[in-house]
Amino acid sequence: MTLQFSGWLPGGPTRPTTARRCELAGGEGAVVRYDERADSLDFAPDTGPHPHGLAVVTARDGHWCLTNLHAEDTYFVENMESGGEFVKVAPRRRDIPIPFELARLILPVPRGAGMVKVFGPEPHYLAPSALSGSAANWPRLDEDCMYFRVLVALCEPQLRGCPPGAVPTVAEVIERLGDGRPAYRISRAAVNHHIDYLAMHKLRVGEWAGAADGKRSYWKREAVVAMALRSGLVGEQHLRMLPSRRVTARQGPGPSRLPAPPPRSRR
Known part of the structure; x- marks a missing residue:
C-alpha cells in the first residue's frame, strides 16, 4: 500500500x-x-x-x-x-x-x-459460486422514475466531496433539476411528494430516524440521503442523470450608467 x-x-x-x-x-x-x-x-x-x-x-x-x-x-x-x-x-x-x-x-x-x-491493499472478494442465494433486504429503486432523480440531486453535494451535513433544500433541488430552464422546472409540491414517498414507502427511514414527530422540517431529506449513501443505493455513477452544469462566458463590464457631465460653458 x-x-x-x-x-x-x-x-x-x-x-x-x-x-x-x-x-x-x-x-x-x-x-x-x-x-x-x-x-x-x-x-x-x-x-x-x-x-x-x-x-x-x-x-x-x-x-x-x-x-x-x-x-x-x-x-x-x-x-x-x-x-x-x-x-x-x-x-x-x-x-x-x-x-x-x-x-x-x-x-x-x-x-x-x-x-x-x-x-490500501486490494480487497478480497468471494468467488461467484460461494455467493448466497437469499434475497437482499435493501429496497429496489427504479432509476427511470423522477423520485430517483430527486434522490440523486439530494445526494449530489456529498457525492462530490462536501461534508456529510450538506443536504440541499427543496428550492435547490428544484433549481438543480431544472438547470435554470423554466420549461424543465419541477414544482415544490412534486419534490416534497417524492421526498415523502422515498422516506415513508421506499426507504422507510421514519422507522429509525427518530425525528418523525415533525419538529424539524428537513429530517426527511437528511434521512433519505444518509440511507441511500450508506447502503450504496446512489453512487457517483448516477450523477450523469442530472443536467450538466452550464458555464456561461464571463462578460465584460457594461457601459456606465452615470449621467454625462454638463458641457463646460465657453467664455
Missing part, C-alpha cells in the same frame, strides 16, 4: 506542499509525523515508541489499520471512492480496521489539518 501527503485541508493556511510518500508491504507499519522544518507530514518506520507521532498506519492482508496516537483529538478517514462515507477513530484507539481501499486521512496539527491519501 502507499501513503502520500497531499496537502492541507481547504480553508486552512495556504502554503507550499512538500511531496512525501511511503510504500508499505503486508505487515509493515509507518508512523505519520509532522515535520515542522519542512511544514509537512512525513513517514517513518514503525519501530517502537512514538513520542512525536500522530498516527500509525499498518498494512494488512486485504485491508489496513489505523492507530490514533493523540490523547484528545479524533481522527477522520474519508472514503474517496464513495462520497459521504467516513470512519472516526477515537483518541488512543489502536489498530482500527479501515475498509476503504482509497481513503483520505485527516490529521490535525498545530498549524492546520493535513491530508494523507492512502492507497
Whole structure:
C-alpha cells in the first residue's frame, strides 16, 4: 500500500506542499509525523515508541489499520471512492480496521489539518459460486422514475466531496433539476411528494430516524440521503442523470450608467 501527503485541508493556511510518500508491504507499519522544518507530514518506520507521532498506519492482508496516537483529538478517514462515507477513530484507539481501499486521512496539527491519501491493499472478494442465494433486504429503486432523480440531486453535494451535513433544500433541488430552464422546472409540491414517498414507502427511514414527530422540517431529506449513501443505493455513477452544469462566458463590464457631465460653458 502507499501513503502520500497531499496537502492541507481547504480553508486552512495556504502554503507550499512538500511531496512525501511511503510504500508499505503486508505487515509493515509507518508512523505519520509532522515535520515542522519542512511544514509537512512525513513517514517513518514503525519501530517502537512514538513520542512525536500522530498516527500509525499498518498494512494488512486485504485491508489496513489505523492507530490514533493523540490523547484528545479524533481522527477522520474519508472514503474517496464513495462520497459521504467516513470512519472516526477515537483518541488512543489502536489498530482500527479501515475498509476503504482509497481513503483520505485527516490529521490535525498545530498549524492546520493535513491530508494523507492512502492507497490500501486490494480487497478480497468471494468467488461467484460461494455467493448466497437469499434475497437482499435493501429496497429496489427504479432509476427511470423522477423520485430517483430527486434522490440523486439530494445526494449530489456529498457525492462530490462536501461534508456529510450538506443536504440541499427543496428550492435547490428544484433549481438543480431544472438547470435554470423554466420549461424543465419541477414544482415544490412534486419534490416534497417524492421526498415523502422515498422516506415513508421506499426507504422507510421514519422507522429509525427518530425525528418523525415533525419538529424539524428537513429530517426527511437528511434521512433519505444518509440511507441511500450508506447502503450504496446512489453512487457517483448516477450523477450523469442530472443536467450538466452550464458555464456561461464571463462578460465584460457594461457601459456606465452615470449621467454625462454638463458641457463646460465657453467664455
